Amino acid sequence: MYEMKKLKYNYKDLEPYYDSNMFNYHYNTLYKGYTDNLNKIMDEFNNNRKNSDFSNIQNLSKRLSFNANAYILHGLFFENLTPMPNKTLLSNELVNHIKKDFGSYDAFIDELNASLLNIEGPGWVVFGYDKYLDKLLIIQIEKHQELTLIDFIPLLVIDVWEHSYYLQYKTDKKEYIRNLFFILDFNVVNNRYNSIYMI
Numbered sequence: 001m002y003e004m005k006k007l008k009y010n011y012k013d014l015e016p017y018y019d020s021n022m023f024n025y026h027y028n029t030l031y032k033g034y035t036d037n038l039n040k041i042m043d044e045f046n047n048n049r050k051n052s053d054f055s056n057i058q059n060l061s062k063r064l065s066f067n068a069n070a071y072i073l074h075g076l077f078f079e080n081l082t083p084m085p086n087k088t089l090l091s092n093e094l095v096n097h098i099k100k101d102f103g104s105y106d107a108f109i110d111e112l113n114a115s116l117l118n119i120e121g122p123g124w125v126v127f128g129y130d131k132y133l134d135k136l137l138i139i140q141i142e143k144h145q146e147l148t149l150i151d152f153i154p155l156l157v158i159d160v161w162e163h164s165y166y167l168q169y170k171t172d173k174k175e176y177i178r179n180l181f182f183i184l185d186f187n188v189v190n191n192r193y194n195s196i197y198m199i
């Protein structure tokens with residue numbers, strides 16, 4: 001049984017950057033929905049195994065990919081937020097790695113902004129490390145599961161589905177992204193980066 005990840009902050013404290021009604025809807029309705037769906041899908045897998053009936057396997061596999069990734073990405077995204085931002089910056093070790101893989105820190109920021117502003121349809125932008133490729137990369141994930149990489153470890157996860165900003169920012173995604181940077185927890189990014197060498 002999968003459960004929603006508990007928040008380490010009171011989401012009202014993310015205001016004014018992230019409206020609490022919008023957060024409430026995002027967390028308690030949408031994230032809850034994906035979590036419930038994932039649990040239902042796991043039950044269906046178990047029923048199939050018990051009944052030796054796999055006639056719905058293709059549909060089930062698609063729903064697993066969509067809902068499991070939605071569950072994972074939302075959990076990581078909410079963990080990436082904090083009401084006490086900018087106290088911690090990216091670690092020197094990570095910044096040096098970024099400079100090596102992106103050419104410069106400015107190039108990394110420019111690529112991150114371009115990825116956030118130019119994604120086709122609903123999706124996510126994720127900065128992470130692909131272990132197999134041995135490379136830090138910024139990827140765009142369409143919907144919750146398309147265009148992702150198989151051995152990719154997320155460090156910074158940003159939701160750019162319209163549902164993540166429309167209630168407060170309407171169509172002004174640029175303003176949403178600008179304000180989101182005020183409430184990102186770089187400490188979480190550093191910790192995730194440090195843990196990749198332990199996997």
Ligand SMILES: [Fe+2]
Nearest residue numbers: 159161163164
């Ligand atoms: Fe979302």
